[in-house]
Amino acid sequence: MMKNKDFEIIVIGAGHAGCEAGLAAARLGARTAVFCTDLESVAMMPCNPSIGGTGKGHLVREVDALGGEMGVNIDKTFIQSKMLNTSKGPAVHSLRAQADKHRYHEEMLKTLENQENLDLIEAEIVDVCLGGKGEVCGVVSSNGETYEAKAVIVCTGTFLAGRIFIGDEVYESGPDGLSPATRLGENLRAKGLPMRRFKTGTPARMTAESLNYEAMQEQKGDERIVPFSFLNEDKEYDIDQISCWLSYTNEETHGIIMDNIERSAMYSGNIVGVGPRYCPSIEDKVSRFRDRARHQLFVEPEGLDTNLMYIQGMSSSLPRDVQEKFYSTIPGLENAEIVKHAYAIEYDCIDPLSLKPSLENKAIENLFCAGQFNGSSGYEEAASQGLIAGINAVCKLKGKEPLVLRRDQAYIGVLIDDLVTKGTNEPYRIMTSRAEYRLLLRQDNADRRLTEIGREYGLVTDERYERYLKKKDKVDAEVERLRNKRVDISTFRKFLADCGELQADTASNQTFAEILAIEPDIKDSETAVPLENVRGDIKFDDVSFKYKDTAHRVLRHINLDVKAGSYVALVGSSGGGKTTLCSLIPRFYDVTKGSISIDGRDIREVTLSSLRQNIGIVQQDVYLFAGTVYENISYGKPDASREEIIEAAKLANAHDFIMELPNGYDTDIGQRGIKLSGGQKQRLSIARVFLKNPPILIFDEATSALDNESENIVKESLERLAHNRTTFVIAHRLSTIRNAERILVLTEKGIEESGTHDELMAKQGIYSQLYKWTK
Amino acid sequence: MxxxxxxxxxxxxxxxxxxxxxxxxxxxxxxxxxxxxxxxxxxxxxxxxxxxxxxxxxxxxxxxxxxxxxxxxxxxxxxxxxxxxxxxxxxxxxxxxxxxxxxxxxxxxxxxxxxxxxxxxxxTKLAFLNGKMDLSQAEAVIDIIKAKSDLSLGIAEAQHSGRLSDKVREIREALLDILAEMAVDIDYPDEDYEIDSEGANSELVGKLRWVMADVDELLDTASIGRIARDGVRVVIAGKPNAGKSSLMNALLGEGRVIVTDVPGTTRDTVEESASLGGVPIVLVDTAGIRETGDKVEKIGVERTTQAIAGADMVLLVLDGSRELDDEDSKVLEYVEHMSTDHMLVVINKEDLGNSISEETVREKLPGVRVIRTSLVGSAATDAAIKVSETIGEIFELGSINTSEMNIVTNERHVQMLRNAEMNLDEAISMLQNGEPMEVAELSAHYAYDSLGKIIGEDVGDEILNTVFSKFCLGK
CATH class of the missing domain: 3.30.1360.120 (Probable tRNA modification gtpase trme; domain 1)
Structure with missing residues (x-):
């Protein structure tokens, strides 16, 4: 007897897959029924009370971008939020939130109940009906009622023929003590579907008040909360986050486990199902990795209104008495009151190789399968498949092409492709390492990747789509700006050269995008070691240099020995190579022939960063960025204290004028109305070098643009700076270098003259000629 | 079916x-x-x-x-x-x-x-597809068939027996462990595994360097490998009628090249393969180098300069009965840029006089090896022996122990090894420069793929398998 409204789509199971499948189908306009054995099981979290993690967080973001519910639901109910992997690049940043397990269930239940086109029915489904062509046409409930449908989506999770193991205790059960779906498994098997048995496990739950938190390490949530759903991107979250706690097993724990290992259901041979390698039981960890003295575990709250704590990392199928014994050896859990013991659960699932990429069954038309039933594990994996199965069931009924995401489009694509083309021998968990296109599939660009697809298939609401378009326009506009905005590099060339990020010979007018694409010519050699404890002896050994792609040698056979702490001035006509010679020392260029050494070490054999750390440069054009005086000085040593910065400013004769600025050191020099003179800027840059405190200095025409008074002040601070440091000065004004210990006259032929001012004057050569001219 | x-x-x-x-x-x-x-x-x-x-x-x-x-x-x-x-x-x-x-x-x-x-x-393709041999072993079959000397055969046999495959597998295994470590670091940030990966001297960089050293060691054999497979390219150069063709014939032991006393008889380069003392040789006889108006001979001269450019070794034949003349100087100019280590000067026509001293030759080509002979009758045979000994000496081919060494001969293998090297180098410098792990991982992964291509193995799930067998992970 056929009865009940004419459902188009029936979903069996209301776990994370079933909820997404049912919501997607109903939202796409199909009359949908979602069946569950117990309303308590709607979006239940029978295992860890958290959503997300590496790879999994990506999945949730993707489900959300396509118009699924999981992200929205966890944003309503999380009690702690953490972005994992932030020490790495953005591609593997992964969001994870601890959920209030009960509220998560309640909120999802509400969403289902309020969803138009969707009926939530509490009944156990025991069979699917097939039509004349072998296609699915409905389901049968345990009390013999038949429900007609055009498509059926199986999302039975771990309920199908579920069997629980605690030591030698074995009983038929769904997760968390709910009743299993026993007959459906048998009936599907009888219809020729390739069924198999998998196993998973879950740890014990303990009362919060029985634990000693002093003995464990607190694990707090992030200060800045990033929500899962793109709909909540600009929302401020001001919640009191609940902490998790970290503790470790020890030798005693391991001893108890090993003594009783044969009493574990896993080892006694009772369990035939295959368990996941990435979710081993504690007895598995202890026996397989005997050299490890400890294993970590996290104590996680299950919600705000419950006093249950979840012991992550400690699943087990050992008997209750053994569990009580080993849990109590763990710091913090000594007096733990166990509410639910750890157990292993075995369940029926299908070989996913029998599915099409649309998640439709190959043998039975219009029968779609999703979630743990397909051999996956995890709430996020289930939700992803549920969403796709829901969309594709509707597509099938409408005669539309199914949604099949590619491996380079989404983790969902990787997940489903792996399942239906490679199959799996264990409950399948997503991992970023499974994604060949890991660097493209970021969690923060899931909207960019998938919102339009979701829109096309009809699940993306107007609100979401408009938000997405706004964000997309912003991003596109900025990218476009960077691509087209031309900048005159000379404005910040010196700054970039300081960082060693730019060759000085790059074309002067380029777009940001072009500048970003420039690869440094000069890199660390493979065997480079840090340059440490520098005295400052510098030696040029037969150095010749020509710029790339030119034939003309700027420097020829330069031999020069500069003792640590000495002061060397370079003079000569422009084009004589003074600046070039100096720029070889920090390796803005590499010598063409010969070598340069510092304290006897070839500078090509040390790391660039350590080399440049030891060299201070004061240039004619000072680079100051928009920001405070303080920030501009601290650029010389980012971790410097305020005292150090003030000291450096004093040494540079800058302190007095800084104090006269409106906000002293905190004056924003990027602001309108704040104007520093050339000499003041110069002194700030000298302060930077004082702060950096390098043993080697290069002054490049440092005083040439200043008036006389400024010059004297700057000169004084430069002299102070040069004290006891190896210093190279490039100057056109010969008056400024009269006192140099050594003056080198550089011409196209090389170093033509060398000596003190008086010696060179007496020589009546090039220097004396130059000196007379500039006089 | x-x-x-x-x-x-x-x-x-x-x-x-x-x-x-x-x-x-x-x-x-x-x-x-x-x-x-x-x-x-x-x-x-x-x-x-x-x-x-x-x-x-x-x-x-x-x-x-x-x-x-x-x-x-x-x-x-x-x-x-x-x-x-x-x-x-x-x-x-x-x-x-x-x-x-x-x-x-x-x-x-x-x-x-x-x-x-x-x-x-x-x-052989079927043997590969059915897993009887891997790709590099299958490729060795053609080398065995084509081997013209004991050395080439020895190397091909070693490759066929799977020695190269074993070495490549060993390198891949080491790299696999590194990739597994990286995967754990990326996918299990919460776990209790500290991976020392930051900076130039981190453990991870050290391990990658070891792998790269192994790849380099194989690559270093490629030049010997090419010689062993294709033969040492020995170009015989000299002015017309100095006795180049006679030298070639003496080395081959047959009258393959027409020899007359009219200068300019050999108008094109002539190539012959031979095995001298077990070492494969490709002898290239050239047209005599001289300024010429004869169009055909001009082309010959051009080919000669090309042949010299591609030579592993040059045998420079001089007519010892006359003093060095302009034509000889011309020839010397052609070979001037070559390392004298890879050169042998044969002063011919000893029987007709002794007008060129070894010192004169060495003035032009410092440190070059010189022998003096007369390429007629039994003296020619002696000269041939001397020359073949010198070739063996220069290329140290006698010291190659094909039963122990792995020598890479196949151009495809060289290419894949180079790819691997390049990618390893990239991975190392990325880690040194503090690039994120998942970016460096990509390069290491490519290196692993390239090595796999040598033996025809695709990347499957072995990284994850290693992850779970070596690391204790999971909740």
Whole structure:
């Protein structure tokens, strides 16, 4: 007897897959029924009370971008939020939130109940009906009622023929003590579907008040909360986050486990199902990795209104008495009151190789399968498949092409492709390492990747789509700006050269995008070691240099020995190579022939960063960025204290004028109305070098643009700076270098003259000629 | 059902015996049709004597009788214990062209389903596809067949036996451990594993350097490998009529090149392969280098300069009976840029005079090896021995122990090793520069792929398998 409204789509199971499948189908306009054995099981979290993690967080973001519910639901109910992997690049940043397990269930239940086109029915489904062509046409409930449908989506999770193991205790059960779906498994098997048995496990739950938190390490949530759903991107979250706690097993724990290992259901041979390698039981960890003295575990709250704590990392199928014994050896859990013991659960699932990429069954038309039933594990994996199965069931009924995401489009694509083309021998968990296109599939660009697809298939609401378009326009506009905005590099060339990020010979007018694409010519050699404890002896050994792609040698056979702490001035006509010679020392260029050494070490054999750390440069054009005086000085040593910065400013004769600025050191020099003179800027840059405190200095025409008074002040601070440091000065004004210990006259032929001012004057050569001219 | 393929596997021409080879599921049926009086019970991998008969199936006249073709030995090999891993049949008959062709025709017309001619190299391809050998081993088969010297054969045999594959596998295994470590670091940020990966001297960089050193070691053998496979390219240069062709003939021991006393006889380069003391050599005789108006000879001169550019070694022949002249200087100019280590000056025509001293030669080519000879009669033979000894000395080929060393000869392998090296280098510098792990991982992963291509192995789930076997992970 056929009865009940004419459902188009029936979903069996209301776990994370079933909820997404049912919501997607109903939202796409199909009359949908979602069946569950117990309303308590709607979006239940029978295992860890958290959503997300590496790879999994990506999945949730993707489900959300396509118009699924999981992200929205966890944003309503999380009690702690953490972005994992932030020490790495953005591609593997992964969001994870601890959920209030009960509220998560309640909120999802509400969403289902309020969803138009969707009926939530509490009944156990025991069979699917097939039509004349072998296609699915409905389901049968345990009390013999038949429900007609055009498509059926199986999302039975771990309920199908579920069997629980605690030591030698074995009983038929769904997760968390709910009743299993026993007959459906048998009936599907009888219809020729390739069924198999998998196993998973879950740890014990303990009362919060029985634990000693002093003995464990607190694990707090992030200060800045990033929500899962793109709909909540600009929302401020001001919640009191609940902490998790970290503790470790020890030798005693391991001893108890090993003594009783044969009493574990896993080892006694009772369990035939295959368990996941990435979710081993504690007895598995202890026996397989005997050299490890400890294993970590996290104590996680299950919600705000419950006093249950979840012991992550400690699943087990050992008997209750053994569990009580080993849990109590763990710091913090000594007096733990166990509410639910750890157990292993075995369940029926299908070989996913029998599915099409649309998640439709190959043998039975219009029968779609999703979630743990397909051999996956995890709430996020289930939700992803549920969403796709829901969309594709509707597509099938409408005669539309199914949604099949590619491996380079989404983790969902990787997940489903792996399942239906490679199959799996264990409950399948997503991992970023499974994604060949890991660097493209970021969690923060899931909207960019998938919102339009979701829109096309009809699940993306107007609100979401408009938000997405706004964000997309912003991003596109900025990218476009960077691509087209031309900048005159000379404005910040010196700054970039300081960082060693730019060759000085790059074309002067380029777009940001072009500048970003420039690869440094000069890199660390493979065997480079840090340059440490520098005295400052510098030696040029037969150095010749020509710029790339030119034939003309700027420097020829330069031999020069500069003792640590000495002061060397370079003079000569422009084009004589003074600046070039100096720029070889920090390796803005590499010598063409010969070598340069510092304290006897070839500078090509040390790391660039350590080399440049030891060299201070004061240039004619000072680079100051928009920001405070303080920030501009601290650029010389980012971790410097305020005292150090003030000291450096004093040494540079800058302190007095800084104090006269409106906000002293905190004056924003990027602001309108704040104007520093050339000499003041110069002194700030000298302060930077004082702060950096390098043993080697290069002054490049440092005083040439200043008036006389400024010059004297700057000169004084430069002299102070040069004290006891190896210093190279490039100057056109010969008056400024009269006192140099050594003056080198550089011409196209090389170093033509060398000596003190008086010696060179007496020589009546090039220097004396130059000196007379500039006089 | 898969094809059954057949071919004559021995070289064409007249020979004592020749072999027709069959591989595929139809092998046994073919044996029973083509070999008359084939016993009912055949023991695989045992030889039987029988008589090959022409097949009646393909004949127009249904009543035509099968005609005997030739007496032949045959052997049946049952899958998987055969070269290709499939069922195989080999028929050894007399080596005449007609006889073997008739047997092949009988096989092809035996009426067995999906029988066809084998494509070149297909037996070995099947062996690879059926897992009898990996890709580098399969590639060695052609090298064994083409080997012209003991050295090339030794290297090819070693590769065929799987020594190179073993080494590549060993390197890959080390890299696999690194990749697994990286995967744990990326996918399990919460776990209790500290991976020392930051900076130039981190453990991870150290491990990658070890792998790269292994790759480099293999790559270093590539130059020897090329020489061993293709031969040392020895170019004989000198002005016209200095005796280049005579030297070549002495080395080859035959009168292959026309030798006259008219200058400019050899107008083109002439190449010959030879094995001197087990070392493979490609001798290139050149047109004498001189300024010339003769168009043909001009082209010859151009080819000579090209040949010198591509030479591993130059034998410079001088006419010792006369002093060095402008033409000789011209020749010297051509070779000036080459390392004198890879050069041997042969001062010829000792019998006619002694006008060029070794010192004069060394003035122009510092430190060059010089021998003095007369390339006529038994002196020529002595000269040839001296020259071949010098070649062996220069390329240190005598010291190569093919039974222990891994030598890379295949250009494809070299390419893949270079890719691996480049990617490892990139991974290392990325880690050193503090790039994120997942970015460096990509380069290391590419290196792993490239190494896999040498032995024809794709990347599957082995990284994750290693992750879970070596690390204790999970909740």
């Amino acid at each position: 898969s094809d059954t393929i057949a071919a004559i596997s021995t070289a064409p021409g007249e020979a004592g015996i020749g072999i027709v080879r069959v591989s595929g599921p139809g092998s046994e049926d073919i044996m029973r049709k083509v070999m008359a009086n084939c016993p009912a019970e055949i023991e695989p991998r045992h030889m039987y004597l029988g008589s090959a008969i022409s097949s009646s199936a393909g004949m127009a006249d249904a009543n035509a009788k099968a005609e005997p073709i030739d007496k032949a030995l045959f052997v049946y090999m049952k899958s998987p214990a055969s070269y290709t891993g499939e069922d195989m049949l080999e028929i050894q008959a007399h080596g005449g062209t007609a006889s073997l062709k008739s047997i092949l025709r009988a096989v092809l017309e035996s009426g067995i389903a999906n029988i066809r001619m084998a494509e070149p190299g297909e037996f």
